[in-house]
Amino acid sequence: MNRRLIPxxxxxxxxxxxxxxxxNFTSPELYIPxxxxxxxxxxxxxxxxxxxxxxSEDLLDIMSxxxxxxxxxxxxxxxxxFETAEQEYRRLVGLGHNFDNIVVDLELSETEMGEFSKYNxxxxxxxxxxxxxxxxxxxxxxxxxxxxxxxxxxALYSVTYEGEGLKTQIQEVTRQYDQQAPAFTQLGQQFxxxxxxxxxxxxxxxxxxxxxxxxQETRKAEADTLKKASPSTAMPASVDxxxxxxxxxxxxxxxxxxxxxxxSGRFPGEQTVDVYLDSQRWASGRxxxxxxxxYDLRVEQIRAERHVLYAAHEGVYSPLxxxxxxxxxAALTLEVRQEAERNISVSGILTTVGGLAVPGAEVxxxxxxxxxxxxxxxxxxxxxxxxxLQPGTYTFRSASTDSTFPLEAAESTPVTxxxxxxxxxxxxxTTIMIYATFLILFSMGAVxxxxxxxxxxxxxxxxxxxxxxxxxxxxxxxAATPPEPAAAAPPPPGEASPPPPAVEEAAKTPDRSRDVxxxxxxxxxIGRDFQNAVQGxxxxxxxxxxxxxxxxxxxxxxxxELWRLTNNKPCFGxxxxxxxxxxxxxxxxxxxxxxxxxxxxxxxGETSSALESGxx
Amino acid sequence: MVPIRKIVLFAxxxxxxxxxxxxxxxxTSTAEYSRLNQxxxxxxxxxxxxxxRGAVMITDxxxxxxxxxxxxxxxxxxxxxxxxxxGTLRSYLAAGSTLVLADETGAGNQVLAGIGAGARLQPGNxxxxxxxxxxxxxxxxxxxxxxxSVTRDDLLTRGVEVILLNQPAAVEGGExxxxxxLMSWMDENGDRRISQGETLGTYSVFTRERVxxxxxxxxxxxxxxxxxMVQLSGPENNTLFLERLADAPVLLADxxxxxxxxxxxxxxxxxxxRSTRVAEILMVCMISIxxxxxxxxxxx
Numbered sequence: 018m019n020r021r022l023i024p025x026x027x028x029x030x031x032x033x034x035x036x037x038x039x040x041n042f043t044s045p046e047l048y049i050p051x052x053x054x055x056x057x058x059x060x061x062x063x064x065x066x067x068x069x070x071x072x073s074e075d076l077l078d079i080m081s082x083x084x085x086x087x088x089x090x091x092x093x094x095x096x097x098x099f100e101t102a103e104q105e106y107r108r109l110v111g112l113g114h115n116f117d118n119i120v121v122d123l124e125l126s127e128t129e130m131g132e133f134s135k136y137n138x139x140x141x142x143x144x145x146x147x148x149x150x151x152x153x154x155x156x157x158x159x160x161x162x163x164x165x166x167x168x169x170x171x172a173l174y175s176v177t178y179e180g181e182g183l184k185t186q187i188q189e190v191t192r193q194y195d196q197q198a199p200a201f202t203q204l205g206q207q208f209x210x211x212x213x214x215x216x217x218x219x220x221x222x223x224x225x226x227x228x229x230x231x232x233q234e235t236r237k238a239e240a241d242t243l244k245k246a247s248p249s250t251a252m253p254a255s256v257d258x259x260x261x262x263x264x265x266x267x268x269x270x271x272x273x274x275x276x277x278x279x280x281s282g283r284f285p286g287e288q289t290v291d292v293y294l295d296s297q298r299w300a301s302g303r304x305x306x307x308x309x310x311x312y313d314l315r316v317e318q319i320r321a322e323r324h325v326l327y328a329a330h331e332g333v334y335s336p337l338x339x340x341x342x343x344x345x346x347a348a349l350t351l352e353v354r355q356e357a358e359r360n361i362s363v364s365g366i367l368t369t370v371g372g373l374a375v376p377g378a379e380v381x382x383x384x385x386x387x388x389x390x391x392x393x394x395x396x397x398x399x400x401x402x403x404x405x406l407q408p409g410t411y412t413f414r415s416a417s418t419d420s421t422f423p424l425e426a427a428e429s430t431p432v433t434x435x436x437x438x439x440x441x442x443x444x445x446x447t448t449i450m451i452y453a454t455f456l457i458l459f460s461m462g463a464v465x466x467x468x469x470x471x472x473x474x475x476x477x478x479x480x481x482x483x484x485x486x487x488x489x490x491x492x493x494x495x496a497a498t499p500p501e502p503a504a505a506a507p508p509p510p511g512e513a514s515p516p517p518p519a520v521e522e523a524a525k526t527p528d529r530s531r532d533v534x535x536x537x538x539x540x541x542x543i544g545r546d547f548q549n550a551v552q553g554x555x556x557x558x559x560x561x562x563x564x565x566x567x568x569x570x571x572x573x574x575x576x577x578e579l580w581r582l583t584n585n586k587p588c589f590g591x592x593x594x595x596x597x598x599x600x601x602x603x604x605x606x607x608x609x610x611x612x613x614x615x616x617x618x619x620x621x622g623e624t625s626s627a628l629e630s631g632x633x
Numbered sequence: 634m635v636p637i638r639k640i641v642l643f644a645x646x647x648x649x650x651x652x653x654x655x656x657x658x659x660x661t662s663t664a665e666y667s668r669l670n671q672x673x674x675x676x677x678x679x680x681x682x683x684x685x686r687g688a689v690m691i692t693d694x695x696x697x698x699x700x701x702x703x704x705x706x707x708x709x710x711x712x713x714x715x716x717x718x719x720g721t722l723r724s725y726l727a728a729g730s731t732l733v734l735a736d737e738t739g740a741g742n743q744v745l746a747g748i749g750a751g752a753r754l755q756p757g758n759x760x761x762x763x764x765x766x767x768x769x770x771x772x773x774x775x776x777x778x779x780x781x782s783v784t785r786d787d788l789l790t791r792g793v794e795v796i797l798l799n800q801p802a803a804v805e806g807g808e809x810x811x812x813x814x815l816m817s818w819m820d821e822n823g824d825r826r827i828s829q830g831e832t833l834g835t836y837s838v839f840t841r842e843r844v845x846x847x848x849x850x851x852x853x854x855x856x857x858x859x860x861x862m863v864q865l866s867g868p869e870n871n872t873l874f875l876e877r878l879a880d881a882p883v884l885l886a887d888x889x890x891x892x893x894x895x896x897x898x899x900x901x902x903x904x905x906x907r908s909t910r911v912a913e914i915l916m917v918c919m920i921s922i923x924x925x926x927x928x929x930x931x932x933x
Contacts, residue, residue, distance in 0.1 A: 077815075
């Protein structure tokens with residue numbers, strides 16, 4: 018290979034390596050276990066954490082308990098052991114939360130387990146209502162006994178009316194409980210769960226509803242009996258009766274129910290009228306001078322089911338009015354925006370399909386199909402939440418399944434967002450800066466190296482070969498005139514050799530510098546410093562050889578190596594003799610005779626002249 | 634002169650040191666399941682154990698006919714079996730031998746069909762909620778690290794309660810010896826979740842079947858033999874099961890059609906070179922010549 022190609026090749030290699038290193042400069046981990054932790058056939062267990070958790074066993078145990086224990090809660094409700102029922106219910110809710118967490122942890126929200134979780138949540142919600150209604154229903158029983166003993170038909174009527182509302186609620190809960198029972202049971206059977214307890218709870222709830230109905234019928238009958246038995250005290254003095262008319266009898270979200278209550282009696286005007294919805298006071302106001310009370314009830318947070326309404330004034334109750342609220346379709350929008358570093362704004366609006374905003378409804382926010390947050394819509398139906406997220410790509414989704422509103426479940430269109438934290442942005446800038454700095458330094462180094470190399474390969478200047486002799490008292494004389502060749506006779510032993518003259522200026526031309534070198538040689542010979550004298554000659558020839566044949570690193574060559582290089586060259590003959598004599602004096606320690614010294618000078622001259630000549 | 638030589642000497646020492654990993658690299662393999670692969674996905678540990686037990690490495694399939702009544706481990710087959718090969722296996726089984734086939738790619742179905750077995754491998758990403766690995770970095774669970782329960786007592790499953798699998802397939806047919814829990818599914822889209830169209834159910838992972846006078850076991854995951862799995866610590870590792878598989882009076886390990894026999898090109902050459910006296914002498918001579926040349930060139 019052409020030696021001239023080596024430097025550019027090495028430069029190319031260096032640039033390639035530099036680029037490669039530069040690309041990985043900010044993340045220099047070329048090999049880390051996770052880069053090699055999976056293959057087509059397996060994952061590396063050594064790079065994973067081992068768990069001893071038997072997931073399916075745990076899950077099945079919890080699912081089994083959730084289905085089975087429902088029965089015991091309902092049994093306790095039916096037995097009127099509300100304290101135990103409450104405890105059992107709380108335990109059930111805790112278990113349900115555990116199950117929900119596992120479902121979230123294992124990303125099972127969209128699976129049968131997720132479905133089970135939804136059924137369970139709905140189940141627990143119904144049991145909660147059943148527990149509350151039954152508890153209140155039982156309290157009414159005690160009040161009923163008291164009012165009967167007190168022979169207070171007015172109070173007894175209030176109990177009866179409230180009981181009527183509760184009965185309707187219990188029946189509604191029963192209907193819904195029954196409604197989801199087949200699907201929930203089937204799901205349980207799919208996982209080979211024991212559904213006996215759950216099925217028992219379904220029949221228990223039905224019995225409970227029948228009992229409530231039966232109790233309520235009896236209560237009504239007793240109230241009527243008491244009313245007939247004591248007509249004089251049954252009615253208050255001011256109002257004889259209250260009527261209630263509701264229009265329409267079926268409504269949906271956003272509709273307005275007009276409630277017309279009319280008081281009649283001796284002093285019907287400007288009386289307080291209460292309107293009850295499902296036994297709970299919903300509105301209150303004063304009748305006009307003619308005893309009329311009009312109330313517009315806007316359907317918003319009212320469950321989609323049958324409800325009982327009645328109006329009352331100081332123990333005088335209107336007949337019960339049934340109203341059915343039907344669900345309507347809903348629409349949910351989603352907008353995701355990065356507000357700041359690690360701060361993602363998630364917002365949207367919940368409306369009906371008709372465009373009515375839904376205020377106060379719960380909205381669940383899902384991140385990569387995992388529910389991460391729950392928020393409420395504002396007065397304008399707008400919901401907003403902020404999520405602190407690491408840089409990465411996420412899929413957002415929101416859903417509204419708030420059963421306290423007469424709305425069908427709504428879900429937004431998924432939105433995918435690449436979250437780029439400013440840390441990430443900084444990282445890119447830093448990477449570019451570091452890489453640029455690296456390239457600049459690399460280029461500077463390359464330029465310096467190149468210039469250095471060029472300098473080394475530049476015009477070769479002969480230097481003073483005797484410069485290594487730093488003798489005390491040495492004086493450098495600029496532009497020294499070549500001294501006349503002196504007699505080569507060595508001085509007597511013991512005499513100190515004079516310091517050699519400076520030759521830098523004289524070394525500007527080869528001929529002139531050669532004369533200077535020879536003059537110095539002779540002076541050293543006179544001083545009997547033969548070894549340094551011959552070395553000066555040798556170094557002069559070495560530099561000449563290097564210049565002539567462009568030998569790089571010629572200083573690392575031994576005399577023999579240099580001699581080998583002159584093989585077949587014009588200077589080979591005299592240089593061979595010179596080197597032989599040089600080694601004898603320099604390494605052999607032999608003092609040359611005057612003849613030998615002159616021979617050496619002659620061979621030196623012949624070699625030098627051959628090197629100065631144009632031929633190779 | 635002296636500093637230059639020191640640099641050269643240093644370079645030579647460095648080059649020699651560099652040769653150590655090069656030698657290790659050339660004498661080992663990174664191929665999946667290779668018995669010379671010392672990485673996590675190799676089977677060097679298990680095969681080391683087999684060799685200590687005196688298992689016979691089968692490099693030419695007809696060799697198995699020399700060992701009637703023995704047990705042949707055929708792990709991760711990936712080469713086509715010729716009709717002659719299948720005939721050999723049938724003859725082997727007819728002699729009352731046992732074949733243990735471990736495969737997850739479905740390549741073993743050719744063998745099963747060829748020997749007249751009813752079991753078939755059902756390749757796929759079998760996953761389960763009964764898993765044993767959590768990904769360390771993301772914290773996500775790895776449902777493909779399936780825990781299967783032993784359902785039937787057998788010579789190969791005696792005392793074993795569970796088998797830990799690593800991205801297994803499933804087996805259809807045969808007597809089920811081990812299966813996954815009900816909460817398992819084929820993760821078709823690889824999202825580690827039970828997506829739409831992926832149904833939960835129990836899958837067989839280890840079966841037994843009588844074929845003629847012989848017995849065929851099918852395991853749907855050869856990953857259990859890899860170093861990563863063998864080194865797995867904990868009370869529920871596969872140690873006992875692996876021991877049961879290797880516990881036979883005469884044990885054969887196929888290298889002719891198995892990925893465990895993947896050793897690359899250089900490894901056999903080096904192995905031959907190391908085992909041949911002439912090659913050894915040649916190598917010594919070459920090194921001597923090189924050293925002499927370095928001295929001659931005054932590099933050393």
